[in-house]
Amino acid sequence: MDMAEQKKTSPAEFLRQVQTEGRKVVWPTREETVRTAIFVFILTVILSLFFLGIDSLFSAVVRWLLTLA
Numbered sequence: 001m002d003m004a005e006q007k008k009t010s011p012a013e014f015l016r017q018v019q020t021e022g023r024k025v026v027w028p029t030r031e032e033t034v035r036t037a038i039f040v041f042i043l044t045v046i047l048s049l050f051f052l053g054i055d056s057l058f059s060a061v062v063r064w065l066l067t068l069a
Contacts (some may be wrong), residue, residue, distance in 0.1 A: 028036070037038070
């Protein structure tokens with residue numbers, strides 16, 4: 001079916017559909033939200049330390065290579 005052939009949805013019908021879909025949303029509990037936030041924080045710290053280490057290693061290698069020139 002072509003897009004031009006499809007029936008247009010009125011703004012009022014669109015808002016009703018949005019409300020209907022909004023009622024289906026299952027929000028996380030406070031405990032789930034806190035647990036997820038702590039998990040994200042811990043992973044962020046671990047990954048930042050990992051990338052700090054990689055960056056420091058690459059920096060040391062480049063500095064060493066520059067001393068050879």
